[in-house]
Amino acid sequence: xxxxxxxxxxxxxxxxxxxxxxxxxxxxxxxxxxxxxxxxxxxxxxxxxxxxxxxxxxxxxxxxxxxxxxxxxxxxxxxxxxxxxxxxxxxxxxxxxxxxxxxxxxxxxxxxxxxxxxxxxxxxxxxxxxxxxxxxxxxxxxxxxxxxxxxxxxxxxxxxxxxxxxx
Numbered sequence: 488x489x490x491x492x493x494x495x496x497x498x499x500x501x502x503x504x505x506x507x508x509x510x511x512x513x514x515x516x517x518x519x520x521x522x523x524x525x526x527x528x529x530x531x532x533x534x535x536x537x538x539x540x541x542x543x544x545x546x547x548x549x550x551x552x553x554x555x556x557x558x559x560x561x562x563x564x565x566x567x568x569x570x571x572x573x574x575x576x577x578x579x580x581x582x583x584x585x586x587x588x589x590x591x592x593x594x595x596x597x598x599x600x601x602x603x604x605x606x607x608x609x610x611x612x613x614x615x616x617x618x619x620x621x622x623x624x625x626x627x628x629x630x631x632x633x634x635x636x637x638x639x640x641x642x643x644x645x646x647x648x649x650x651x652x653x654x
Contacts, residue, residue, distance in 0.1 A: 507553025511546050518542025582613030598648040599638060604630045 517538055524535025586609040594602025608626040611617055637643040 501556070504553050504556035507549045507551070507556065510549030510552060512549075514542045514545030514547075514549055516542070517545065576613070576615075579613030579615075582609050582611075586610035594645065596649075596651060598646045599643075600630055600634050600647050603633045 519542070521535045521538030521540075521542055524538070525533035526535045526539060527533030529536075586606045589609050590602045590606035592602075593605040604626050607629045608622055611622040611625050614622075634647055638645070638647055
């Protein structure tokens with residue numbers, strides 16, 4: 488069994504790897520999309536200059552965060568540690584990844600309220616300790632709050648309820 492400091496070090500390395508990798512992916516996406524717009528020059532910036540510069544900066548910061556996860560151990564630690572978790576939560580990952588897809592589909596064809604409800608409901612299904620009742624209550628509360636905030640206060644032009652793709 489490993490001492491607690493070694494377990495903590497392993498956790499920090501994995502966390503750094505995931506955080507850095509996510510920042511690198513997001514930065515690459517932003518930089519590539521920003522480069523499709525006119526960049527201009529530093530004196531006369533075009534619409535793509537700022538997103539491209541921020542995307543490149545995000546990639547560099549991601550590399551700086553992820554690099555320590557690959558650093559060699561200094562005290563003869565075992566190198567057979569895995570970056571991925573031992574038991575990945577595939578169902579939770581699936582639910583979280585599908586929730587925005589359902590928001591897009593339900594939001595387009597049925598409106599903001601059903602889209603928000605479906606998004607939160609599916610994402611909450613990924614929680615092992617969650618019950619159907621708690622998932623339903625959470626989805627309802629977030630839907631009411633989201634509709635109030637985005638439709639009434641921020642006046643986002645998305646119908647609250649519609650039928651058949653009103654966007």
